[in-house]
Amino acid sequence: MANRTAVDAFQVHGVDPQFLIEKITRTRIYESQYWKENCFGLNIETLVDKAVKLDHIGGLFGTNIPTPFLCLVLKMLQLAPTKDIVFEFVRNGDYKYVRALGVFYLRLVGSGLEIYRELEPLLADYRKLRLRNKDRSYTIIHMDEFVDELLTQERTFxxxxxxxVKRHVLAETGQLNFRTSLLQDELDNERNSNESDFSDEGNSTKKRLKLNLPVSDDSVQTKDKESLSIEETNALRAKLGLKPLK
Incomplete structure (x- = not known):
């Protein structure tokens, strides 16, 4: 039947893959026009043809109508494609909605290691995606926003x-590298520049001291003022016939 999971599908997270979509949402999908007209009899090859035609992403909208995107997610859960096929969806750079479909599906069925390894590089994908909102309107988001939401939120669509598994746990056990900010190179360059400026300022002060030029260091200025004050005082004391100060 059209609403049954493939007989050779493995359980995911201990349940039938379809059950990763809540029952009320599954029911809405089964009853939707798109599911009845486009998802009956699909296999993974013909599903790709449907995915290529997607022009937006989203969950339920209006009176709880599922988007074609969500319908195809459920169909993938039924078909339970191999991980190699799923990775091909995720790594597809030509069709952004095919990638979005693969990303969402992998987030549902993948292990923590697979999810971080495959999704984090997509944080550098800034292509625009149309998002169908609850009120039937559309907004524009970007692929990196979508991926970040899947990595950080508990509920999507x-x-x-x-x-x-938390990312830092995988990093501490050596399964992933610790994350490095994309701005790290700029921060390192700025730090090196500040250290260089500080070193140049110190060298400049030393040179000015050797040349007996005025410097901006407060302690040196104070010492000069104190020496000048003693000389003036001794000159005055000499005029008065008094002993000079040491």
Whole structure:
């Protein structure tokens, strides 16, 4: 039947893959026109053809109508494609909505290591995506925003995202590298520049001292003022016939 999971599908997170979509949402999808007209009899190859035609992402909108995107997510859960096929969806750089479909599906079925390894590079993908809102309107988001939401939020597109191992745990056990900010090179250059300026300022002060030029250091200025004051005082004391100060 059209609403059954593939017989050779493995359980995901201990349940039938379809159950990763909540029952009320699954029911809405099964009853939707798009599901009845476009998802019956699909296999993974023909599903790709449907994915290429997507022009927006989203969950339920209006009177709880599922988007074609969400319908295809559920169909993928039914078909349970191999991980290699899923990775091809995620790594597809030609069709952004095919990638978005693969990203969302992988977030549902993948392990923490697979999710971080495959999704984090996409934080550098800034292509625009159309998002269908609850009120039927559309807004523009970017692929990196979508990926970040999947990595940081507990619920997306009316779907509870399965819990995954925290990233820092995978890094501490050596399975992932510790994250480095994209701004790290700029921060390092700025730090080196500040250290260089400080060193140049110190060298300049030393040179000015050797040449007996006035410097901006407060302690040196204070010492000069004190020496000048004693000389003036001794000159005055000499005129008065008094002993000079030491």
């Amino acid at each position: 009316d779907t509870i995202l399965p819990r995954i």
